[in-house]
Amino acid sequence: MTGMNKLYNWWNERVDLDNLLAFLKHKTVPHHRHSLWYYVGGMCLYLFIVQVITGILLLLYYKPTAEAAYESVQYIMTEVPFGWLVRSIHSYAANLFIGLIFVHMFSVFLMKAYRRPRELTWITGVLLLLLAMGFGFSGYLLPWNQLAYLATNVGTNFAIMTPFIGKWLLVFLRGGTEVTGATLTRFFGFHVAVLPGLTTAVLGLHLLFVQRLGMSVPLSIEKEIAEGKAPRKEIPFLPNFLYRDILGWTLALGLIVLLSSLFPWELGEKADILKPAPPHVRPEWFFVFMYQTLKYVPKAVGVFGFAIAGVAWILLPFFDWKSNRGQPNKLYTVIGVFAVLYMAALTLIGYLAPGE
């Protein structure tokens, strides 16, 4: 017996590799004109892993106190070999990660992939989006620069609007009534322990469902196949689909490294609690559409509106009976397109409008 065989048998006896390999060998992925979207989810997973790795590396040098945070990031950027690269990759991949989650979510929504029996995949997916935004929000503060400090101030302020527990929630988030070094340490705890723990659990479920149920095929394609207008095509996961995944991941890595090298992520100015806030404070880009909306409607209307919209968004799949029956649902398509356009428009306005 060769060495590889011996190794295989050792593990197989203990972990039942045969079963796993059999599953993987037989796993196939539908192949049709919309199947390019199938790669986006895997790309999100890849970027998450990139974040975990670069995050752990950053943890080796980062100091989560108001006195040392900014300096420690400066240290990483200027004294640690390739520190600038690790930190910039972490920042760019974070934004790409959240951006792709939105793409993934909307592509799933517009293709109605959330329909029966994949409702739980959808719910865990939206939860993952919220967790990712939590990562983004908490991580943004960690370099403790002036921009992040102000954005956190503005962002956490909205916690007060939660009914009944608003004040408590604000104090819980900030580690006090104001944004201080205590907030920083707390956000650090969220960012490196709480959120990773929760995400691992929810992500595990999400992937479990995906493996169990396979990829959903859009209704239009199903119809074509049923009517005999096109053959059903599937490609093997191993190795065809996986090679394609890896190709995408490689190009993504290249893009991130390119951006990191040409435009290293900036340090900004160290946070100064006593400095008065400039007029144009903005949260990170993925919150801008909400922030901008709140400039046009009364705060209470805006905050509750978004809360209700969020809950509705999670539950919408349960009410899409048409898709469950295999029929096209134009209303939901309109809702989806509207959501995308609204978010895009408000984000653009938030950045381009004069006096903003």
Next chain:
Amino acid sequence: MGKEKIPRREAINYLLGAGIGALGVATLIPIVKYIIPPAASGAGTSSVSAAKVGELGPNQGKIFKFGNSPGILILKPGGDPSSALGYVAFTAVCTHLNCTVQYREDLKEIWCACHNGHFDLNGKVMSGPPPTPLQEFRVAIKGDEIFVSSEET
């Protein structure tokens, strides 16, 4: 050329292996270099190694870098170089107009050349325009290094 014609499949596999190997190396090298701690001391302006024991003679001072601003370490006249009690350390930023102060061995005082400010070895203003004393740092000796820190006790 006399070589066997390499089947295309093996060629691609070979290239793929080589390419991914190169990518792996290109990824691992920065990670490994990153993980090895650099020579420069860590970030954070609260504690810094200012000098080695024996570097200063009695009644001598040294300017060192404390974060982004200068500090001054002095071995007092008659001070024991191996004990932290023999040293004093202050910020070297004069409290008048932020010039860098220096140690005057003849006067046994800290002196600012810009407007003739004098500070004693407790950092107190003895004469001249500085309005407040120099912020004092704590001195500790670990091994053969003299550490200066701005933390409260």
Next chain:
Amino acid sequence: MRKILIFLNLLAAGLSTAYAKSSSCVDCHLSDTWVSDTTIASDFISGDIHFRMGLGCSDCHGGDPKRGFEEGDPDLAMNPAKGYKTPPNRLGTPEFCGRCHSDIEYMKRYNPRLSTDQLSLYRTSVHGKQLFMEKDTKVAICTDCHGIHNILPSSDSRSLVYHNNVPETCRQCHGSPQYMKGYKYNGKQIPTDQYEEYEKSIHGILVLEKGDNSAPACNNCHGNHGATPPNLASVSAACGECHAANRDFFNASPHKEPWKELGYPECEQCHGNHYIKPAGDEMIGVAEGALCIECHEKGDDGYAAAAGMKADIDSLEHALARAEETVKEAEKRGVEGGQARFDLGAAKDNLTRVRSVLHTFDPKQVSEVTSSGIKVAGEVEKTALKALGDIKIRQIGLAISLIVVLFVALVLWGKIKQVDSETDFVVRDK
């Protein structure tokens, strides 16, 4: 309101009876059945330093403090046989205070640190000379500045002679054109705008707005009890109390002797006396608005020196600004770890120092300071540029890794094509 104040004052009096001798003077003078103005006594017992030291009315005014109030007879208290004298008029006040305050043995018992030369100094001052020789009672006497029955030590921030309150106190007379009318110095009417001038000055802003008592008030330059217009041996001695380096440089400079002959008041000649602006680099040089060309003309040595010194200072500022810009850029891009910023601070010291050294009016000394500053600034800029240059190295590393990435991508593409060609995608079984 008055009654509440009186009650509180009585309370304080009651509490401080341990300190003071019991006194029928205070009892009468606090009661408005006996006197019209009870503030004299209420002020006295509420914090006057003499009262706190255990002295009573009779220690200054004489009389019998034990009798008079209960009997209802003031003459028992204000009894000449017991030493009572009517309070002095303005002419007699300095010597009245001087009875104790010039008596070394007496004062030693109360405050050994307090000097006892106030009266003798006062006699030499303009106020003193006017009072004693011209019998002019308009001038300031002890009580005008210190108060009468509510005297506080000068270290107490409520005192009229607390350092930061001094300008306002002097202003009471010296700020009033009507009051000061007719008073001349060197043949000219004494101006009354000193406070307004001082208020705008760098010293005035520090004292009056920022409460910084390390900056000078009127008495720091003019003296306290011996107050005289600054006929000091030299003006530079007054300013040099704090600005010692500038004084020393000036005294060694080529301006010292000629200005003495010309009667120019040294520091004041360029910096003014009451309205001292924050000094700026535009004061030196040969450009319009510079002070040097008020005396020096093109062609003379002074003109050349002024031009040279200004040029050197400008070069240093320019070098520092450039270095600052580069360091800032490096910091922004995240390639500056603090060393350049640290060194730049040292170079900036040179700029602060040269502004002092220029009082030597010696281009050589100025250029010594500026050139070393320029050198350091240059090195800082080099360090920062090098850090920025590291960015180029990174871009090369980037190019190499991108080539590897693209290579792998290409090969993967080929591999995909290969495995695809061996696979049938069409699902044939149900």
